[in-house]
Amino acid sequence: MRIVIVSNRLPVSITKDKKNNNKFQKSAGGLVTSIGAYTEKMTELSYAWVGWPGINTTTKSEQEEITSSLETIHCYPVFLTEKEMDKFYLGFCNRTIWPLFHYFPTIASFEKEHYDIYKSVNLKFAKALNNIIDPKEDIVWVHDYHLMLLPDLIRQNFSDVPIGFFLHIPFPAYEVFQLLPSKWRIEILEGLLGADLIGFHTHEYTDNFLRATLRFLGLENHFGVINNKGRLTKVGTHPISIDYLKFNKTANSISVALKAGEIKNQFNNKKILFSVDRLDYTKGIINRLLGFEYFLDQYPDWRERITLIIVVVPSRTGVYHYQQMKKQIDETIGRINGKLSTVEWNPIVYKFGSLDFEDLAAFYSASDIMLVTPLRDGMNLVAKEYVASRVNKDGMLILSEMAGSAKELLEALIINPNSIEEIGEAIKTALDMPKDKEAQIIESMQNRISNHNVFRWVSDYLNELNKITLSQKQLESQ
Numbered sequence: 022m023r024i025v026i027v028s029n030r031l032p033v034s035i036t037k038d039k040k041n042n043n044k045f046q047k048s049a050g051g052l053v054t055s056i057g058a059y060t061e062k063m064t065e066l067s068y069a070w071v072g073w074p075g076i077n078t079t080t081k082s083e084q085e086e087i088t089s090s091l092e093t094i095h096c097y098p099v100f101l102t103e104k105e106m107d108k109f110y111l112g113f114c115n116r117t118i119w120p121l122f123h124y125f126p127t128i129a130s131f132e133k134e135h136y137d138i139y140k141s142v143n144l145k146f147a148k149a150l151n152n153i154i155d156p157k158e159d160i161v162w163v164h165d166y167h168l169m170l171l172p173d174l175i176r177q178n179f180s181d182v183p184i185g186f187f188l189h190i191p192f193p194a195y196e197v198f199q200l201l202p203s204k205w206r207i208e209i210l211e212g213l214l215g216a217d218l219i220g221f222h223t224h225e226y227t228d229n230f231l232r233a234t235l236r237f238l239g240l241e242n243h244f245g246v247i248n249n250k251g252r253l254t255k256v257g258t259h260p261i262s263i264d265y266l267k268f269n270k271t272a273n274s275i276s277v278a279l280k281a282g283e284i285k286n287q288f289n290n291k292k293i294l295f296s297v298d299r300l301d302y303t304k305g306i307i308n309r310l311l312g313f314e315y316f317l318d319q320y321p322d323w324r325e326r327i328t329l330i331i332v333v334v335p336s337r338t339g340v341y342h343y344q345q346m347k348k349q350i351d352e353t354i355g356r357i358n359g360k361l362s363t364v365e366w367n368p369i370v371y372k373f374g375s376l377d378f379e380d381l382a383a384f385y386s387a388s389d390i391m392l393v394t395p396l397r398d399g400m401n402l403v404a405k406e407y408v409a410s411r412v413n414k415d416g417m418l419i420l421s422e423m424a425g426s427a428k429e430l431l432e433a434l435i436i437n438p439n440s441i442e443e444i445g446e447a448i449k450t451a452l453d454m455p456k457d458k459e460a461q462i463i464e465s466m467q468n469r470i471s472n473h474n475v476f477r478w479v480s481d482y483l484n485e486l487n488k489i490t491l492s493q494k495q496l497e498s499q
């Protein structure tokens with residue numbers, strides 16, 4: 022059996038070094054962290070990964086060269102033109118679906134040309150897969166909102182191959198999904214129903230999808246199974262997770278412990294609040310900064326005794342709202358630091374860039390409080406990674422109720438990210454929390470994540486996919 026993973030981006034991106042040679046760079050983001058943790062452990066030939074290689078304009082010979090070098094790591098590139106990247110990726114994916122599915126309808130655009138190119142790029146992926154899929158050996162697993170039409174396009178060419186689909190972002194409530202023009206929303210639902218199993222992070226997203234299929238396609242479900250003209254699709258909740266041991270062991274390693282010690286010394290053993298996310302208006306970065314400012318205004322005794330370290334990883338910088346968000350973050354940090362800094366202290370230390378894995382682990386280790394405040398987030402892996410990294414069972418997680426992970430990490434300090442006051446007060450509660458209570462909370466969350474780690478997520482998902490394909494065969498033999 023081989024798993025063919027299909028996602029918009031490959032787990033590695035091709036970049037050019039100074040001598041114009043191709044080099045591989047690990048792609049960023051939650052999808053690659055989670056699926057990559059699984060593929061790293063897989064044996065050769067047991068998987069293939071299909072996606073965009075991160076580079077646009079290349080000649081035919083360059084494409085051939087990239088294709089053969091990627092083949093050595095089981096990756097198969099789908100090349101996109103600049104126009105496709107503009108209208109498909111920056112356009113329909115990130116100006117229509119992303120804002121809409123994260124409940125930002127007022128900034129979503131609905132341009133027909135973007136949708137037309139979204140369709141043609143999904144078709145391009147389907148054509149590429151015709152040369153890759155072996156229907157006797159393969160299971161196909163399509164990921165995320167960029168490729169929602171793909172399951173049905175694959176199904177048209179391969180009637181029996183098992184197809185899974187997983188959505189990494191929320192599936193919105195019926196009234197929000199309804200904002201998509203009717204032809205598009207129907208095609209999207211039908212596209213997804215080409216899969217045997219459609220997975221979501223939470224029961225709410227699953228229910229939203231089932232309601233949409235009932236209202237827009239008139240399809241009932243029986244315990245999550247939809248029978249669409251004799252073809253069964255199971256719709257289920259499969260909350261994604263992390264490689265728990267990797268984070269826990271890295272945090273326990275000598276090199277990371279030393280780095281964490283250096284960070285604490287650098288900040289003179291002040292309390293450290295930490296946050297890290299991709300640049301995104303969904304992540305609630307401004308409210309987090311305002312929550313910290315509220316805390317320092319309400320509890321001035323804490324000034325000069327606490328620092329917020331905030332890391333923002335560049336993302337989608339070609340989209341207007343991301344450029345605006347970056348400007349707003351820079352200005353808000355400048356304003357708060359300008360207002361409160363002293364000769365010896367800056368309340369906020371800000372990095373716009375990414376950290377290497379060991380540095381990220383060291384910051385998780387060195388931080389007394391982790392702030393995760395998205396306005397909306399499918400799951401949020403950072404919250405789970407912080408908990409897994411607390412080897413001494415201390416520290417505290419402040420977590421937005423709008424993140425899928427809040428459904429699992431119930432013991433964290435759960436806040437509503439639209440309330441600056443709640444964020445600020447939660448910082449105070451975390452600082453005042455007795456050590457034994459911290460230990461109880463962290464341990465309980467660790468137990469849950471270590472049991473339900475990313476490997477369990479994959480195996481549960483694949484078992485469920487297997488079950489539904491068997492039911493389909495039984496139905497066909499009746």
Ligand code: GDG
Nearest residue numbers: 050051052054189334375376377378398399400401402403
């Ligand atoms: C999407 C959904 C869902 C971040 N900065 C650095 C870094 N990261 C890594 C984190 C984490 C990942 O990127 C981010 O994952 P999230 O889940 O927090 O967020 P998205 O990228 O928006 O992911 C999300 C996820 O898919 C999975 O389904 O949870 O809701 O939006 O793993 O560690 N890694 C390193 N340096 C950084 O600076 N090394």
